[in-house]
């Protein structure tokens with residue numbers, strides 16, 4: 614091996630070794646503008662060494678202890694600026710109790726709307742039969758509309774001073790829509806399941822709209838009526854018409 618190449622490797626070893634230390638990883642990341650070794654780069658070193666050096670195993674053992682600078686910084690800096698369930702002051706001329714009621718209701722509605730959104734994508738992927746193409750497109754169109762509603766509801770929660778739920782586990786913990794099977798269902802079952810989810814959502818949204826009016830939260834009431842309720846009603850129409858003749862109670 615040439616001395617130059619050896620020096621290069623020693624330098625890389627020193628870099629990798631520094632990253633083993635959490636504080637060193639943070640300082641390197643911050644001082645060098647994020648040029649610290651990434652896992653990909655470390656892998657590249659391994660590959661290079663495999664061809665050039667007998668001492669590869671020693672270096673590999675060191676780099677297995679690699680600490681991600683991002684993870685190290687996250688560990689050091691992780692802190693909340695607002696606890697879930699608490700409101701921050703907002704100059705909206707609304708009582709805090711009114712904002713709290715709307716935030717709680719809207720988070721429930723958000724969980725159900727995210728579930729309905731994902732139900733449409735599941736059915737978009739898994740649909741079958743003579744109506745495949747039409748339903749495939751319809752389900753994705755409705756998915757996109759539900760995704761817009763999710764954003765509208767979540768941002769309404771934030772503008773009221775609350776915190777919107779966001780992650781899948783939060784949805785699972787809060788939704789009132791029954792969990793569908795992982796199985797691939799026939800189109801009739803898919804459509805019926807969607808109508809059930811819409812009806813659950815609509816029932817909740819109508820109740821929440823009335824509650825919003827009672828506490829003077831006109832903005833939430835307007836969003837619920839104009840976007841959530843009317844949007845879901847429109848989708849129910851489109852979905853239900855595919856079942857005319859299939860279920861006596863829907864005809």
Ligand SMILES: [Fe+2]
Pocket residue numbers: 737753
């Ligand atoms: Fe698609």
